[in-house]
Amino acid sequence: MSILEQSTNTLLFKPTAFKDIYDDLHELSDFYAAHSGIAIGDITDNDIMLPSGKAISPIKAAFCLVEIQRTAVFIRGINKAIAQLQASFPGERIHILYAGCGPYATLLTPFTTRYTSNELAFHLLDINQISLTAAQKLYKGLELEDYVAEWICADATTYQLPEDQTIHMVISETMLNALRKEPQVDIMLNLIPQMHEKALFIPQNITVTAQLLDNRKEMDRGIEPYLTPERINLGTLYAIGREIYEPPQRIVIEIPQEIQNHKNLSLLTDITVFDNERLSTYDSSLNMPVRIQEVSGHEGRKLIFNYERGEKPGFKFEWA
Ligand SMILES: C[S@@+](CC[C@H](N)C(=O)[O-])C[C@H]1O[C@@H](n2cnc3c(N)ncnc32)[C@H](O)[C@@H]1O
Numbered sequence: 001m002s003i004l005e006q007s008t009n010t011l012l013f014k015p016t017a018f019k020d021i022y023d024d025l026h027e028l029s030d031f032y033a034a035h036s037g038i039a040i041g042d043i044t045d046n047d048i049m050l051p052s053g054k055a056i057s058p059i060k061a062a063f064c065l066v067e068i069q070r071t072a073v074f075i076r077g078i079n080k081a082i083a084q085l086q087a088s089f090p091g092e093r094i095h096i097l098y099a100g101c102g103p104y105a106t107l108l109t110p111f112t113t114r115y116t117s118n119e120l121a122f123h124l125l126d127i128n129q130i131s132l133t134a135a136q137k138l139y140k141g142l143e144l145e146d147y148v149a150e151w152i153c154a155d156a157t158t159y160q161l162p163e164d165q166t167i168h169m170v171i172s173e174t175m176l177n178a179l180r181k182e183p184q185v186d187i188m189l190n191l192i193p194q195m196h197e198k199a200l201f202i203p204q205n206i207t208v209t210a211q212l213l214d215n216r217k218e219m220d221r222g223i224e225p226y227l228t229p230e231r232i233n234l235g236t237l238y239a240i241g242r243e244i245y246e247p248p249q250r251i252v253i254e255i256p257q258e259i260q261n262h263k264n265l266s267l268l269t270d271i272t273v274f275d276n277e278r279l280s281t282y283d284s285s286l287n288m289p290v291r292i293q294e295v296s297g298h299e300g301r302k303l304i305f306n307y308e309r310g311e312k313p314g315f316k317f318e319w320a
Helices: 003-013 018-036 058-066 068-088 109-113 129-141 184-194 215-222
Strands: 048-050 053-055 094-099 120-126 148-153 169-171 200-202 205-213 232-241 251-254 264-274 277-279 290-294 302-308 314-319
Touching: 003 018, 003 068, 003 109, 018 058, 018 068, 018 129, 058 068, 058 129, 068 094, 068 109, 068 169, 068 200, 068 264, 068 277, 094 184, 120 129, 129 148, 184 200, 184 232, 200 264, 205 215, 232 251, 232 264, 232 302
Parallel strands: 094 120, 094 169, 120 148, 169 200
Antiparallel strands: 048 053, 205 232, 205 264, 251 302, 264 277, 264 290, 302 314
C-alpha cells in the first residue's frame, strides 16, 4: 500500500491513533517533497502580499500538512462533505474548487485513493505560481492528472466561478487564529455568494468570540487536557460560513463587574469544518487564543471591536 493510501486510511478510520497519524503525515510529507520539489525545511521563499492579506510562501504552505490535527479534521470533514454531495447530485462527477491549494493540494490529494477521476474533478487554484507548478509536478509524477479539470493561477478574492460548470464544493484554508493576516474572510465573501444553492463550502463555519480567561485555569490544562477551563464568554465578534456570510460589523462588548481571576481578554476561534468535524480552542494553531489585554481595573467598561479588511486583516479595538 502506498503512503498516500495508508495515511488516508489512518486519517479517516483511526481518528484517535495520534502517533500513527503523526508518523504517516511525516512520511507523506517526504513523499510529496520528492515528487513536487517543495520540501518542509528552512523558509527560503517569499509570501505574496495581496490587498486582502498575506498569501503564504510555498514552503510555509507545505508545512500546513504536518499541522496534524488541522489536516486530520479537514480530511474527515471533506470526506463527509463528498458523501453528502454524492447523495445531493446522484451520478454526477463532483467538481471541487480548491482556493489556495499550495504545493501538495493537501486537503484533496488523499481522496484520489478513494474515488476515481470519473467521480471527482479538481479545480486547483493558487495565487502563487511556484506552488501551482509544484502541485502540477506532483500530480504528473503520481499519474493523477485525470483528476484535474483545470489549474488556475488567480486571486481567490476576485476569482469568478466558471459559468459553464457547476462547482459542487469550494475548499479554502487561508487563515490564522482570529482571522488575522490571511485573506480567508475576503475569499469567503467573494466565493460563497457565487455558489450553487446545494454546493458546500469548507470550512462550513468560522466563529471568533471574545472571552475572559483565567490564566491559571488555562495552564491547568497541562495536567487535565480534556477539561475545558471555565471562561466568561463576552460574545461573538464575527461568524462567517456557508449559511451566513455578511461583511464584518462593528461590535461592542462589555467587561462585567465580576470577573474574579478571569482577567485575560482573548479572542477564541472555533471552526466547523463540516458537520461534527470541528476544531476548537488549542486543537491547532488556527485555534490558539489571541490575547488582547489584561482587563482588571476595567470592570464595567465597554470595548469596540472592528474587523478591518485590507492588507493586514484582523480585529482592532478601542475602549468606548
Ligand atoms: C495556509 S496555505 C494552505 C495550503 C494547503 N491548502 C493546506 O491546507 O495545507 C494557503 C495557500 O493559499 C494560497 N492563497 C492565499 N491567499 C490566496 C488568494 N487570495 N488567492 C489564491 N490563493 C491564495 C497561498 O498561496 C497558499 O498556497
